[in-house]
Amino acid sequence: MVKKVFAKSYVWLMLLIMYAPILTLIVFSFTESKNIGSWTGFSFKLYRDMFKNEEIVTALVNTIIVAVSAGIVSTILGTLGAIGIYYCTPKAKRIMNGLSQIPVMNAEIVTAISLTILFVSFGVKFNFFTLLVGHVVLTVPFVVLSVMPKLKQMDPNIYEAALDLGATPKKALWSVVIPEILPGIFSGFMLTITLSLDDYIITAFTRDNSFSTLSTYVYGATAKKGALPPTLRALTTVITLIVLGILIIINVKTKNKKVVNRRGRI
Amino acid sequence: MSKIKFQRKHLSIPYAAFLLLFVVLPLILIVYYALTDVNGTISLKNFINFFKDKNKLGLLSFSVIIGVANTVLCLLIGYPIAMILSNRKYNKSMVMVLLFVMPMWINFVLRTAATRDLLYWLGINGGENPYLATMIGMVYNYLPFTILPLYTTMLKMDKSLIEASYDLGAKPYQTFYKTIIPMTMPGIVSAATMVFMPTMSSFVISDIMGERKISLIGNAIQFNFDQSRWHDGSLIALIMLLIIGIITLLTKNIQKEENVRGGLW
Numbered sequence: 001m002v003k004k005v006f007a008k009s010y011v012w013l014m015l016l017i018m019y020a021p022i023l024t025l026i027v028f029s030f031t032e033s034k035n036i037g038s039w040t041g042f043s044f045k046l047y048r049d050m051f052k053n054e055e056i057v058t059a060l061v062n063t064i065i066v067a068v069s070a071g072i073v074s075t076i077l078g079t080l081g082a083i084g085i086y087y088c089t090p091k092a093k094r095i096m097n098g099l100s101q102i103p104v105m106n107a108e109i110v111t112a113i114s115l116t117i118l119f120v121s122f123g124v125k126f127n128f129f130t131l132l133v134g135h136v137v138l139t140v141p142f143v144v145l146s147v148m149p150k151l152k153q154m155d156p157n158i159y160e161a162a163l164d165l166g167a168t169p170k171k172a173l174w175s176v177v178i179p180e181i182l183p184g185i186f187s188g189f190m191l192t193i194t195l196s197l198d199d200y201i202i203t204a205f206t207r208d209n210s211f212s213t214l215s216t217y218v219y220g221a222t223a224k225k226g227a228l229p230p231t232l233r234a235l236t237t238v239i240t241l242i243v244l245g246i247l248i249i250i251n252v253k254t255k256n257k258k259v260v261n262r263r264g265r266i
Numbered sequence: 267m268s269k270i271k272f273q274r275k276h277l278s279i280p281y282a283a284f285l286l287l288f289v290v291l292p293l294i295l296i297v298y299y300a301l302t303d304v305n306g307t308i309s310l311k312n313f314i315n316f317f318k319d320k321n322k323l324g325l326l327s328f329s330v331i332i333g334v335a336n337t338v339l340c341l342l343i344g345y346p347i348a349m350i351l352s353n354r355k356y357n358k359s360m361v362m363v364l365l366f367v368m369p370m371w372i373n374f375v376l377r378t379a380a381t382r383d384l385l386y387w388l389g390i391n392g393g394e395n396p397y398l399a400t401m402i403g404m405v406y407n408y409l410p411f412t413i414l415p416l417y418t419t420m421l422k423m424d425k426s427l428i429e430a431s432y433d434l435g436a437k438p439y440q441t442f443y444k445t446i447i448p449m450t451m452p453g454i455v456s457a458a459t460m461v462f463m464p465t466m467s468s469f470v471i472s473d474i475m476g477e478r479k480i481s482l483i484g485n486a487i488q489f490n491f492d493q494s495r496w497h498d499g500s501l502i503a504l505i506m507l508l509i510i511g512i513i514t515l516l517t518k519n520i521q522k523e524e525n526v527r528g529g530l531w
Contacts, residue, residue, distance in 0.1 A: 004355065004356060007350045007353075007356050008350075008356060010346060010347070010350065011347055011350050011351065011356075011357075011362065014343065014347055014366075015362075015365055015366065018366070018369060018406065018409065019369070020384055021377065021380035021381040021383070021384040021406070022369070022372060022377065022380055024380070024383070024384050024387070025380050025383070035383075035387075036383055036384070036387050037387040077280055077281050077284060078281065080277040080278065080280060080281060081277070081278045081280070081281025081282070082278075083274060083277045083278070084274065084275050084276065084277035084278020084279065084281065084282075085275075085278050085281075086274075087273070087274040087275045088275045088278065089275075092275070096278060096281075096282060096285075099282075099285045099286075099289065099290065100285070101514075102285075102289050102290075102293070103289055105463075105510055105514050106507070106510060107463060107464065107466075107467030107484070107506050107507075107510060108464070108467070108468075109467050109468075109469060109484045109487050109488060109503070109506075110296070110467070110487070110503045110506055110507060110510075111289075111292075113296070113487060113488075113491050113499060113500070113503055114292030114293055114295065114296050114503070115288065115292055116491065117292060117295045117296065117299065117496065117500070118288070118291060118292040118295055121295060133288055136284070136288075137288050137289060140281070140284070144281070169272050169274070170272070173274070173277075194370070194371060197371075197373065198370070198371070198373060198374045199374075200374060200375050200470055201469075201470065205491075214373050214375075214376070215373060215374065215375045215376075218373065218375040218376050218379055219375050219470070219474075221379070222375070222379045222382070222474050227383045227386065228379050228380070228383055232376070232379075235376070236372070236376060236380060239372055239373060239376070240372055243368060243371045243372055244368070246371075247364060247368060247371075251360070251361070251364065
């Protein structure tokens with residue numbers, strides 16, 4: 001009993017410490033003071049300021065555009081890649097899996113500068129395309145890694161069965177293989193979005209300097225000494241609420257799925 | 267010319283081409299720049315000089331020290347958390363685990379800046395205590411990456427072996443050292459690599475938390491590229507690559523969790 005109380009309080013204490021910075025910003029997002037720590041009365045002014053601040057709104061929109069584009073490109077490229085690799089000869093499979101590991105294991109800064117060298121050497125101007133390539137390099141291996149286990153779990157005969165029943169190979173892939181590996185594709189897509197939203201280093205090295213995302217905007221703001229601009233406190237609250245919302249939705253959905261599966265087994 | 271028959275393996279061609287163009291070729295370019303000088307002549311001089319330069323060796327060993335310190339701290343704090351979370355007596359739902367991982371979804375730069383502001387309020391000024399502030403920032407950022415692989419390994423752990431160890435008369439600490447630690451070794455190695463290498467090469471946390479007073483390998487690479495010194499920057503990047511390569515090879519056999527970040531979804 002004592003052990004249980006001790007264990008639980010350790011976990012809760014650690015959670016409290018971990019969330020302390022974010023919670024502090026959230027609390028002080030409801031006051032107008034310049035720095036956290038001083039409370040100058042309750043107000044929603046920072047929220048109004050935030051939505052009026054064009055730089056922040058643009059950075060937010062840009063971040064989402066990059067994440068969704070990178071998500072779509074990586075998911076298509078990675079899913080096709082995974083299916084292709086799965087049916088390769090063992091030797092080709094080993095090589096491809098090894099190559100896929102490079103961006104995963106590599107330090108982000110090394111990946112970032114290697115792309116800078118590539119683009120500058122070939123005279124490519126930094127623009128949305130170079131940024132997108134950077135994000136796809138960062139994320140596409142994770143799609144392959146998410147899809148691969150689903151391919152291994154799949155019954156290998158169903159594709160042959162579809163062909164025997166008269167489907168063309170493309171049709172068989174589309175209506176038999178893809179639905180089987182859909183959960184892997186989905187988790188790969190979500191992972192891509194997460195990594196892209198969070199990224200600073202690759203973005204900083206592959207973007208056009210006039211194009212700012214949330215990360216580069218906040219990083220620029222920290223370069224000035226002193227605390228973050230107060231409007232960023234309101235932004236933190238909004239982002240935390242969105243993340244929390246998405247997590248709750250996903251959690252409820254997966255719980256429902258599990259219930260269905262259990263019933264299905266009975 | 268007859269049309270080439272569609273084969274499933276052909277689907278990987280775009281992916282393979284992408285990897286060759288945007289992963290392999292850029293790395294070759296890094297090696298090229300690292301091993302040449304400004305005139306374009308190939309020489310190992312830069313490479314050898316790096317290991318003769320006291321400042322650069324200092325930078326390298328300092329990065330290793332910070333990396334090791336952060337890894338040890340994260341493991342010390344994270345191991346008990348993962349153990350408690352994976353123990354059904356204390357925790358039955360995924361919610362607590364998700365709570366520990368959730369900060370990963372809030373923008374990394376924003377999170378780090380928030381930590382800096384809180385420390386500032388508490389009287390720990392990054393300008394005056396760059397080391398302390400940077401270490402705190404590092405632990406904050408990498409703790410979730412430690413907890414997750416440890417937690418997944420512990421869930422799969424065969425609990426009956428722990429009971430067997432007690433039945434055979436082992437004391438709690440003996441059980442811990444001789445049964446639990448070896449069984450969770452894949453998770454420990456996985457967590458350690460997830461923390462150690464990014465810590466060494468990160469420059470954002472040391473920049474924000476230490477108010478640009480601390481330099482790690484990552485800072486050095488970034489600085490050289492900011493100053494357009496590609497040859498020097500590439501050389502440090504190549505050394506970083508070698509370190510990563512060696513660690514990956516060394517841990518390949520122990521580490522079975524292939525996709526730690528993927529476990530999130």
